[in-house]
Amino acid sequence: MLNGVNVYLIGMMGAGKTTVGRELSNQLGYRFFDTDTLIEQVASQTITQIFTDTGEEGFRKLESQVLSEISAYTKLAIATGGGIVLKRENWSYLHHGLIVWLDAPVELLIERLAQDNTRPLLQDVNPAEKLQKLLEQRQRLYAQADIKISIAANDTPEQLSRLIIESIPQVLKPKAVCPENSNN
Numbered sequence: 001m002l003n004g005v006n007v008y009l010i011g012m013m014g015a016g017k018t019t020v021g022r023e024l025s026n027q028l029g030y031r032f033f034d035t036d037t038l039i040e041q042v043a044s045q046t047i048t049q050i051f052t053d054t055g056e057e058g059f060r061k062l063e064s065q066v067l068s069e070i071s072a073y074t075k076l077a078i079a080t081g082g083g084i085v086l087k088r089e090n091w092s093y094l095h096h097g098l099i100v101w102l103d104a105p106v107e108l109l110i111e112r113l114a115q116d117n118t119r120p121l122l123q124d125v126n127p128a129e130k131l132q133k134l135l136e137q138r139q140r141l142y143a144q145a146d147i148k149i150s151i152a153a154n155d156t157p158e159q160l161s162r163l164i165i166e167s168i169p170q171v172l173k174p175k176a177v178c179p180e181n182s183n184n
């Protein structure tokens, strides 16, 4: 159905891109990659260390580099970082594939990330307010995805992956009809 076209998962921190992406790759028979993990491997540093040493700007450069390299391959399910949508150049790579927005309510993100200190942008006096602000800034960008999946607290990665796969036919462009193959 996808002919090897990559699937990119976008959305806020904690929406489940990594968790669902891994399961989606199993269901599709695709390989799984996570841009955050690749960045850590390329830099031999954690995301927190990269932010500390080079700031968000340095991190975003690595993110674009990793995305451009991975987009050359096919048959991949790719979990991206929450801020991948911020740079215009990244969209040219995302649009090589099918883009799926995992849209989770802020309350669920807060609940999931409450005990997590690996997201530098959330090391804030008020993480809930920060998440809300980031979502407001990014929502119109996430909305440019081909498919939007609304996430509820009890949706399992298996259910969400099936939902994504069921939504794919509706967004795949119909094959162009060659004039010599048409009946008219």
Ligand SMILES: Nc1ncnc2c1ncn2[C@@H]1O[C@H](COP(=O)(O)OP(=O)(O)OP(=O)(O)O)[C@@H](O)[C@H]1O
Pocket (backbone or CB within 6 Å): 011, 012, 013, 014, 015, 016, 017, 018, 019, 020, 036, 079, 080, 081, 082, 112, 113, 119, 153, 154, 155, 156, 157, 160
């Ligand atoms: N469908 C789900 N059901 C239960 N727990 C989930 C689900 N999806 C994600 N989680 C949990 O929520 C937390 C955040 O998930 P995950 O790391 O996949 O988010 P993410 O979108 O990849 O975030 P980031 O942008 O920071 O990489 C993890 O602890 C994960 O186990």
Ligand SMILES: O=C(O)C1=C[C@@H](O)[C@@H](O)[C@H](O)C1
Pocket (backbone or CB within 6 Å): 012, 013, 036, 047, 080, 081, 082, 083, 084, 118, 119, 120, 121
């Ligand atoms: O939302 C964001 O900007 C981020 C999300 C994470 O996936 C990481 O890419 C990093 O912590 C930044």
Ligand SMILES: [Mg+2]
Pocket (backbone or CB within 6 Å): 017, 018, 019, 034, 036, 079, 080, 081
């Ligand atoms: Mg992730």
